[in-house]
Amino acid sequence: MSIATRDTNELVIRSRGMAKNFGSVKAVQNLDLDIERGKIYGFLGPNGCGKTTSIRMLTGLLTPSEGQVDVLGMRLPEQASKLRYHIGYMTQVFSMYRDLTVRENLSFVAKIYGIHGTAQSTRIDELLQLYNLEELANHFAGLMSGGQRQRLALAAAVLHKPQLLFLDEPTSAVDPESRRDFWEKLFDLSEAGTTILVSTHYMDEAERCHALAILEHGIKRADGSPQALMEEMNAHVVELQSDNNRQVKQALISHPEVISAAQLGTRLRVLVDKTIEQPDTWLQNQLPSEDYRSLKRVRPSLEDVFVTCTGKGQG
């Protein structure tokens, strides 16, 4: 769908040419975003790629050096204070008070948002139940596990029922099971109409998003649904089994057509440029037959997309 035909009311976040410079460092460059209501949108990229800076600009915490930013129909940074009532933000570092209990933390946040009396206690009880925090209600936040803290932070971020939720690497400090549960909660929120922007450097997490942007050095390298990105990827994926993976890998990556060769146990996952029409035949021609046992084309993964649009692949 092109931007022109889309109803702009549907867009919760719209940015054009958004950029942020810290001195001579260009943290984010020329970022265009169109994020639709009710979607889970991901920022995928390595540490230092501009994910947090972008989120901070979209929440009004940082003033963009250039570009135009509209969030929930409000112009930033001018209307940042008005926007705060409608957004929730879960920071990368745990930002709840460690020396307050779970209930006290939630009560504090509720009061800040002007929720008090029975409305406050009802909402807090509801959240404690929803995020499995009932038994921890009187525990100090500082003494809880990573997963429990994460649930508390999410409960606090959604306490005032924001239309738009920003999550900055929310699962970086939790185990896989907690991460799975956490995503279930996000889908529930999304189902209820909340738009979510989540930053991550985990591929499996990015794959759960409705759409995502791949960021590198502050530049958006790709944008779209994970499915579309994988289908439109600019490379073929071939997996070969070999006994001396290290040498085969060295031999392959010297070819400019080979974008990357990654070892996965006994397998070697090779990304070959799309200009090569028959990558399996091409590879067979490049390698002596005794170098590998089997060789087959496989479905691309999001990691392959990431590799092809960043670093050497991006060239």
Place this chain on the structure above:
Amino acid sequence: MNFYYRIQAIFYKELMQLKRDRMTFGMVVMIPLIQLLLFGFAINTNVRYIPVGLVDQSQTALSRILVQTVSATQVVSFKSQYATVPEAEQAIARQEVRAVLIIPEDVSQRLVRHGTVGLATPPATDEETSRPIAQWLTDGSDTMVASSIKSLRNMPLAELLSKPANRSIPTFEVTLLYNPEQRTVVNIVPGLVAVILTMTMIMFTSAAIVREREHGNLELLINTPLKSIELMLGKIIPYIFIGLIQVSLILCLGYFIFHVPLNGSLAALAAITLLFIAASLVLGLVISTIAKSQLQSMQMTVFVLLPSILLSGFMFPYEGMPKVAQSIAEALPATHFMRLIRGVVLRDVDISSMSFDLIWLAVFTVLGLMVAAFRFKKRLD
């Protein structure tokens, strides 16, 4: 209405955190308690029993009586005797004694010719005029010790010879108001209120914003609709109560242990104290918006604290300081409060007559609050 709720939210949070921080909570009571007892008993500008030595070159009954008479003043206490003056000088250098009394061989002759003893005018010729009967060799580096020794210069010697003293009529009559017994503690206790409040109030709030930043809580706060001024007010209000507790503690202990009276009205005391607490808390907040870490905020607190102790008039009279030091002192809230609280506690002064200090504290508070709220940006850039 939301303004009120948000301030209340910060207020309760601060109280809750303070309640759980046992160490800080303990310090609220222990700082005034310990410091009051320590300073109350220890600081004494009337120096007594200074350790001194003796070089007695006359070795007569008279010289021994002279030593006893000097001892009886309680200003000095004779610790050791030296054979020669150079030996005594070395003892002073070693700080074994702070001064040495040198009694010359001809002490008896000097005494009979001395003006304070003889009733008649002593003969004064070129060779023989009335001379001091003995000499004090004093370590003058400590001016307070030196002036105590100097106070002995004109000590009456009447008892020495069982004769009435040749006392002249003083030029001036001195009447000591407010502290006729000249007890140092009377001046120290109200001053201590200013010093302790400066220390604790600035310390509490100077860490307030920095701590939130260091613990990562600031990112949570700036993402909420909380306004800067609400955060600032919510942060200082709990400590106003803490400050009042401390003041009550110091003045009550001062009254019961050191018998320092409260001559002024409680209302006046409450008014000036509240003003000073607010000014100090606000100063702490300003520091907190400048400091990048708790260590920095602590350094800045000490930077303010030292002149507040030394220049505010707590230790040394304001009037005795050079103009530049006086200007620095005027910039410190502690100086203005020092005048006000001594006025109210000791002299029952009508505070409206000290309106300059009152207005100064009020203006400082309002401006400081504005600066702190302005400096605390709800942005990260």
